[in-house]
Amino acid sequence: MIVTTFKSNSVILKKILDIRPLYSAVRQNSQNVEDILCLRGEKESYNFKEKYRVLDEKDYFRFFSKRSMKREPALTRSLTSMVYKIGKQMISLAEGMPNEGTFPFNHLEMNLKSGSKLVLEEQELAKALQYLPSQGLPDLLKLLRELQQDLHCPPSLDRDVIVTNGAQHGIYQCFDMFVDPGDPVITTEYTFTGANSALRPYDPELLAIPEDDFGLIPETLEAVLEERSSRGLKMPRVMYLIPTGNNPTGTILPAWRRKRIYELACKYDFLIIEDDPYAFLYYSQEKVPSFLSMDQCGRVIRLDSVSKVICAGLRGAWMTAPSSIIERAELHSQSELLHSCTLSQVILHRLISQRSDLAAHIHSARSFYERRCTALGTALRSLSHLAHWVEPKAGLFYWLRLQGISDVHNMTFRTALEHGLMLCPGQAFQYEHSAPSQHLRLTFTRIKLDDIETAVRRLAEVIQIEQKLQEREPQRLATER
Numbered sequence: 001m002i003v004t005t006f007k008s009n010s011v012i013l014k015k016i017l018d019i020r021p022l023y024s025a026v027r028q029n030s031q032n033v034e035d036i037l038c039l040r041g042e043k044e045s046y047n048f049k050e051k052y053r054v055l056d057e058k059d060y061f062r063f064f065s066k067r068s069m070k071r072e073p074a075l076t077r078s079l080t081s082m083v084y085k086i087g088k089q090m091i092s093l094a095e096g097m098p099n100e101g102t103f104p105f106n107h108l109e110m111n112l113k114s115g116s117k118l119v120l121e122e123q124e125l126a127k128a129l130q131y132l133p134s135q136g137l138p139d140l141l142k143l144l145r146e147l148q149q150d151l152h153c154p155p156s157l158d159r160d161v162i163v164t165n166g167a168q169h170g171i172y173q174c175f176d177m178f179v180d181p182g183d184p185v186i187t188t189e190y191t192f193t194g195a196n197s198a199l200r201p202y203d204p205e206l207l208a209i210p211e212d213d214f215g216l217i218p219e220t221l222e223a224v225l226e227e228r229s230s231r232g233l234k235m236p237r238v239m240y241l242i243p244t245g246n247n248p249t250g251t252i253l254p255a256w257r258r259k260r261i262y263e264l265a266c267k268y269d270f271l272i273i274e275d276d277p278y279a280f281l282y283y284s285q286e287k288v289p290s291f292l293s294m295d296q297c298g299r300v301i302r303l304d305s306v307s308k309v310i311c312a313g314l315r316g317a318w319m320t321a322p323s324s325i326i327e328r329a330e331l332h333s334q335s336e337l338l339h340s341c342t343l344s345q346v347i348l349h350r351l352i353s354q355r356s357d358l359a360a361h362i363h364s365a366r367s368f369y370e371r372r373c374t375a376l377g378t379a380l381r382s383l384s385h386l387a388h389w390v391e392p393k394a395g396l397f398y399w400l401r402l403q404g405i406s407d408v409h410n411m412t413f414r415t416a417l418e419h420g421l422m423l424c425p426g427q428a429f430q431y432e433h434s435a436p437s438q439h440l441r442l443t444f445t446r447i448k449l450d451d452i453e454t455a456v457r458r459l460a461e462v463i464q465i466e467q468k469l470q471e472r473e474p475q476r477l478a479t480e481r
């Protein structure tokens with residue numbers, strides 16, 4: 001269970017940026033520790049508990065899929081976690097683990113850009129190369145529980161965490177856990193490709209709710225739910241949402257919408273999968289509370305990942321949810337991958353345990369992307385007669401709606417490539433990706449700053465060529481694939 005005492009790190013963290021002149025030149029609001037490691041609202045108070053039931057252990061059974069309910073614990077895995085929990089040396093005739101003496105490594109050293117070192121040798125290295133309980137490295141789990149408590153200050157509830165192999169793994173686990181064939185699932189109209197690909201094999205009925213410039217529109221969601229309910233249709237048990245810097249639309253759901261959506265989850269009885277890998281990459285002063293921070297009734301499954309702020313190849317990620325859900329996710333992990341990579345978890349543990357370094361690194365990653373986001377935004381101004389977009393306040397994406405182009409498929413797969421420009425078509429984020437799209441998703445993560453203007457100039461040319469083509473040859477509107 002998550003430690004419920006709030007342990008403020010502000011005393012240590014308040015000094016971070018004073019010690020690190022590298023970061024001290026960046027915006028005033030970001031220098032405050034609270035801005036760096038804080039994902040809760042300012043003095044928010046919630047009264048959901050007074051109006052709606054807090055879910056208990058038995059309630060979650062109605063959310064689990066038939067497939068998930070068939071999962072049973074592997075006895076050998078249960079034994080391994082028990083031994084880890086007891087933490088005592090035992091003589092073992094039980095475990096099928098390989099003998100550490102046969103491992104070919106005896107020393108591992110990684111230098112961090114911050115100047116510190118990560119050194120593993122002997123016993124520590126052997127442990128970092130050995131099997132683990134499926135929930136994750138116990139020391140890492142402890143740290144993650146504390147981190148979630150400090151970042152979100154969630155309402156007190158029996159919650160826990162499990163380490164996942166990237167947030168993508170968490171998404172997949174959630175759909176496997178909660179979706180039966182034909183089930184309605186709520187998402188935004190355009191969403192992360194990885195979520196759609198994970199969902200498709202479950203053959204769901206997608207309730208793709210449109211967004212405006214501020215993300216998913218709660219009134220539309222309510223109208224859809226109300227209509228289904230009045231017609232006696234099957235109701236959704238789960239919603240998948242990217243609340244901060246949605247991939248691809250770049251929207252950030254304001255606090256009042258989050259509260260409204262949370263309330264709808266309580267009223268219409270569904271769970272919220274809060275996939276928030278861009279949580280730390282926000283470029284505005286406004287602080288928006290996470291869904292986890294308001295979860296009084298046990299309806300939020302939060303997915304975190306270090307892919308966007310530390311590195312992606314580590315596959316460092318975790319799920320935070322009511323303990324009954326985490327126990328079930330552990331059953332999924334047991335059969336999917338036993339556990340995510342031990343060495344990665346050891347590295348993640350080191351990175352997270354140095355909170356001050358973590359905060360400074362997040363701050364520098366955010367400043368890095370913010371600069372690029374601004375540079376692309378400035379260059380795009382010359383395109384205002386060709387497309388519409390809203391400057392993203394979080395995340396890594398611009399979402400452009402093109403004028404005079406009914407479908408970007410030919411443009412991205414032919415015209416742009418002929419002009420040496422790689423673009424991502426809106427189709428990639430639609431559940432039905434054979435349907436036409438007027439959108440492009442642009443990202444600024446890896447492009448050289450010097451190349452941005454050239455890229456935008458080429459984009460303008462490509463749009464104009466394509467507009468003319470579509471005027472002349474309407475048959476080209478038909479998506480060619």
Ligand SMILES: Cc1ncc(COP(=O)(O)O)c(C=O)c1O
Nearest residue numbers: 166167168192242247305307317
């Ligand atoms: C919204 C969203 N969720 C999850 C992921 C995957 O993250 P991870 O690398 O942790 O699997 C991405 C990656 O682009 C993403 O945009």
